[in-house]
Amino acid sequence: xxxxxxxxxxxxxxxxxxxxxxxxxxxxxxxxxxxxxxxxxxxxxxxxxxxxxxxxxxxxxxxxxxxxxxxxxxxxxxxxxxxxxxxxxxxxxxxxxxxxxxxxxxxxxxxxxxxxxxxxxxxxxxxxxxxxxxxxxxxxxxxxxxxxxxxxxxxxxxxxxxxxxxxxxxxxxxxxxxxxxxxxxxxxxxxxxxxxxxxxxxxxxxxxxxxxxxxxxxxxxxxxxxxxxxxxxxxxxxxxxxxxxxxxxxxxxxxxxxxxxxxxxxxxxxxxxxxxxxxxxxxxxxxxxxxxxxxxxxxxxxxxxxxxxxxxxxxxxxxxxxxxxxxxxxxxxxxxxxxxxxxxxxxxxxxxxxxxxxxxxxxxxxxxxxxxxxxxxxxxxxxxxxxxxxxxxxxxxxxxxxxxxxxxxxxxxxxxxxxxxxxxxxxxxxxxxxxxxxxxxxxxxxxxxxxxxxxxxxxxxxxxxxxxxxxxxxxxxxxxxxxxxxxxxxxxxxxxxxxxxxxxxxxxxxxxxxxxxxxxxxxxxxxxxxxxxxxxxxxxx
Amino acid sequence: xxxxxxxxxxxxxxxxxxxxxxxxxxxxxxxxxxxxxxxxxxxxxxxxxxxxxxxxxxxxxxxxxxxxxxxxxxxxxxxxxxxxxxxxxxxxxxxx
Numbered sequence: 001x002x003x004x005x006x007x008x009x010x011x012x013x014x015x016x017x018x019x020x021x022x023x024x025x026x027x028x029x030x031x032x033x034x035x036x037x038x039x040x041x042x043x044x045x046x047x048x049x050x051x052x053x054x055x056x057x058x059x060x061x062x063x064x065x066x067x068x069x070x071x072x073x074x075x076x077x078x079x080x081x082x083x084x085x086x087x088x089x090x091x092x093x094x095x096x097x098x099x100x101x102x103x104x105x106x107x108x109x110x111x112x113x114x115x116x117x118x119x120x121x122x123x124x125x126x127x128x129x130x131x132x133x134x135x136x137x138x139x140x141x142x143x144x145x146x147x148x149x150x151x152x153x154x155x156x157x158x159x160x161x162x163x164x165x166x167x168x169x170x171x172x173x174x175x176x177x178x179x180x181x182x183x184x185x186x187x188x189x190x191x192x193x194x195x196x197x198x199x200x201x202x203x204x205x206x207x208x209x210x211x212x213x214x215x216x217x218x219x220x221x222x223x224x225x226x227x228x229x230x231x232x233x234x235x236x237x238x239x240x241x242x243x244x245x246x247x248x249x250x251x252x253x254x255x256x257x258x259x260x261x262x263x264x265x266x267x268x269x270x271x272x273x274x275x276x277x278x279x280x281x282x283x284x285x286x287x288x289x290x291x292x293x294x295x296x297x298x299x300x301x302x303x304x305x306x307x308x309x310x311x312x313x314x315x316x317x318x319x320x321x322x323x324x325x326x327x328x329x330x331x332x333x334x335x336x337x338x339x340x341x342x343x344x345x346x347x348x349x350x351x352x353x354x355x356x357x358x359x360x361x362x363x364x365x366x367x368x369x370x371x372x373x374x375x376x377x378x379x380x381x382x383x384x385x386x387x388x389x390x391x392x393x394x395x396x397x398x399x400x401x402x403x404x405x406x407x408x409x410x411x412x413x414x415x416x417x418x419x420x421x422x423x424x425x426x427x428x429x430x431x432x433x434x435x436x437x438x439x440x441x442x443x444x445x446x447x448x449x450x451x452x453x454x455x456x457x458x459x460x461x462x463x464x465x466x467x468x469x470x471x472x473x474x475x476x477x478x479x480x481x482x483x484x485x486x487x488x489x490x491x492x493x494x495x496x497x498x499x500x501x502x503x504x505x506x507x508x509x510x511x512x513x514x515x516x517x518x519x520x521x522x523x524x525x526x527x528x529x530x531x532x533x534x535x536x537x538x539x540x541x
Numbered sequence: 542x543x544x545x546x547x548x549x550x551x552x553x554x555x556x557x558x559x560x561x562x563x564x565x566x567x568x569x570x571x572x573x574x575x576x577x578x579x580x581x582x583x584x585x586x587x588x589x590x591x592x593x594x595x596x597x598x599x600x601x602x603x604x605x606x607x608x609x610x611x612x613x614x615x616x617x618x619x620x621x622x623x624x625x626x627x628x629x630x631x632x633x634x635x636x637x
Contacts, residue, residue: 078557137599
């Protein structure tokens, strides 16, 4: 039996004046509810209205005065929608349904009209609700509601797609009726938390699985059954992930044994096969790669072009990294943009020099980091990552402006940020001479603003706007931490664990089969190897 | 009508004509959901309905009881942003 989740926040309301149809349960907001459609309460007084060409007349009223889509209707609405008694345009303007008369509701002007003319129906010009003066309340006649909804959708289409509340389709209602089991999500429930048995040094895989199963958008994708498999064999990794999500959110508390997942990973990423310890970061990239390859575009189109895939993996994890190479002679800039799934950051203490940066520069104050303790911060690493780097006289680039090899500087910035940003702290050094782990503590924040590292910020800096005043209304670049993978031990023998965020401020430590509650301090004090951040605000495209 | 309300009406007309009113409504809707205002109001409405009883409550009851609280609960940042947008719009269409 498949579990299907319906969030209580998406209940189908009629598009009236916000009144709820159906019964109210004294529940908390997060309850998953059974969805039923109730027949809206009509009233007998509309029968006087429903004569002759009433449907068309009603449509015209909606199109002209309630939801005006075209410029022409908008102009007419702007001019004519004022109270015929007092001239005001505020005060909940209503239109009589029997004659051309607009009047305030709040000042009772429309009530006077209704009484004197015995026109007992009026329509709210703001929300389209139908008011019956006999019943003294808004009424919801099925036929009229239908017309209202259609006209609203039409107007929205003209203005571009707009937000509309979810209403279940016939098929979805059927599914919900056949699967009556519901799960209540309270703020302290542990659904989604499940341990993973270690199958022999497989903690490198377990830690990543924990991070992925707690990636909100990925979870929503799989729990709403969006993957339609087109692979003939049983070796689709996306199907296996789907199964994994079902296991994690089933409510079972015993640890799950991911043997099928391990087998599929060995099949598709042979370099990770075998029972020795592997690198969790390598596993993450390999897993994303296989998932991406196995996902056809789940909207129906095939992913022909690997650079323009629209699969869920690309939608969530793929960002764009801009590389600008500036010729030191002619100052011409050559720009390329490459896709990325993660950002690998060098650390101080490695053999690549970590340029000393002046404290309190771009970004640190923004992310609430202090340099008093002298600890390196994630922001420091990002600043270093996005600094202009002189490529040196031994690495001259052929400049298309100068037509010869010149010295140049190179700078990396973020062109496009992914919804989930993964930062990889390069703790494992594998140079020719040394193989060691860098244990330098790097402090990372709960909330991260990526604005200073964006290509657009760099452009404003170059245009002379040095003081980057942060726009408090621009939420595009704000991220929240939701998972941290840590490595304990040495290069030769080590162990991976993950901290994941369950509800807003609840963190848990996943150590193979053992899940324990963790404090925010535990998380932020940890060494950090892979840091997973999620965009705070998502816009509809 | 006073000069003030005349001005208000003229601005309102311009906003509707240019479709800006709809855009501002969309923006406001998104902001009010984001900051949790919608959820707060939903809770208020539920309280009123429980108080009056589902069979007897009218939209008027909800409007009378919830409107003042709703107005008070709108965060200053949201008001500020909308004001900014309206100012910017007026600056652009300065023929008023």
